[in-house]
Amino acid sequence: MIIEIDFSSDIPIYIQLRNEIVRLIVLGEINASDSLPSVRRLANDLNINHMTVAKTYRLLKEEGFIEIDRRIGAKVTDKGGIREILLQDVGSDLDVLIVKAKNLGMDKKNFYEMIDERW
Amino acid sequence: MIIEIDFSSDIPIYIQLRNEIVRLIVLGEINASDSLPSVRRLANDLNINHMTVAKTYRLLKEEGFIEIDRRIGAKVTDKGGIREILLQDVGSDLDVLIVKAKNLGMDKKNFYEMIDERW
Amino acid sequence: MIIEIDFSSDIPIYIQLRNEIVRLIVLGEINASDSLPSVRRLANDLNINHMTVAKTYRLLKEEGFIEIDRRIGAKVTDKGGIREILLQDVGSDLDVLIVKAKNLGMDKKNFYEMIDERW
Amino acid sequence: MIIEIDFSSDIPIYIQLRNEIVRLIVLGEINASDSLPSVRRLANDLNINHMTVAKTYRLLKEEGFIEIDRRIGAKVTDKGGIREILLQDVGSDLDVLIVKAKNLGMDKKNFYEMIDERW
DNA sequence: GTGGTCTAGACCACG
């Protein structure tokens, strides 16, 4: 499991770690029902404080990405639920972006064009 | 000039203020070459410290939105440059979003549909 | 670490401090990957405000001399990058100086002579 | 007489103006014994405060570039003196630069090479 | 522990 943390970034480590784990789930490198490493194990591997990892796991749980069982640790929620969450995520990002685009006087056609250039 | 600061927000005041000023520029409520209120004047109006406003102005200057004229204070950069900056902004947001969408297995048609629902 | 601040100088403290730290790095008294003192620690030692030190650190970070590690504070960037920056610095100073010399009608030989007198 | 002032620069206007005038003298666009425009005239042309121009003239006088006569205004010192001043100027710039270069571990040969690349 | 933000009030250079 390749997780990269940038210690000189402005983004808090627990957020970076959250993003990395979500990325791995989305890419299928962590599958539904897989267990995540224990808090202490992961903290040790990444050379960060275990409180930080715990915070990330708590966040992921709140977001619905993982479930935490005191006995067996954290495991990834089944894929359906995750896809749902991520789609909502894209949706709300899109809401913000559409507002920005409209404020710049763009119409839907302009916006489509920007997407075509990038897709 | 209506600027709203949420003092209970997690977003730092100088960032909120930056966003508000960018918003006013985009909406055309502040026009190119218009002068911005002086640091201390605006600080007084918003009931915040002048250092905080100065920080915002420094940020806006670095981003290319305003110029500081030693004789008269801060003024908005010519609009051309600003539209440019903001378009690049939307562009890079879009880059990120497209990656997310692709990772979720969406094709361009799905993405268009999401936009149609929201535009 | 010997850092001298001249409180009666016209040069702002945060600039003097920046220069002193760059000097120590160049002289090898602070080595690559060394940690710098914490903002508040250094502020206390120098008998200046921590905001001033923070400003210096932010500047050094923007210039690429140091990195801020969220876990442990500020540390010096790998030396390679720093030598690079400083050489460019000397280079651009030299550009300016050569223009001046040429404007005075000096040729390269004259310029070499001036250097010989001083080296 | 083409003088450019950048009002959004961090460099004080009176310094910029000083540099511009020195530049014009060096380039021979203003000759020894030429009169400079009156304080008010120049201030008006450049759209700056006449106190600022007066400050520049005072500075130029202190540096020995011009002489001020209450009746006829400011005139440029005869060329010999000016060349002298400017050479000293280049000399002290060079002093600083040589220190920097030595600190970077450069020897005279390296320094010569940098000059050759740029001359 | 660390850095980041904010305040209230001060002094200064510039114009």
Next chain:
DNA sequence: GTGGTCTAGACCACC
């Protein structure tokens, strides 16, 4: 009048 700098002391998030 303007912005720039600095202080002393406070609160907060992160680790």
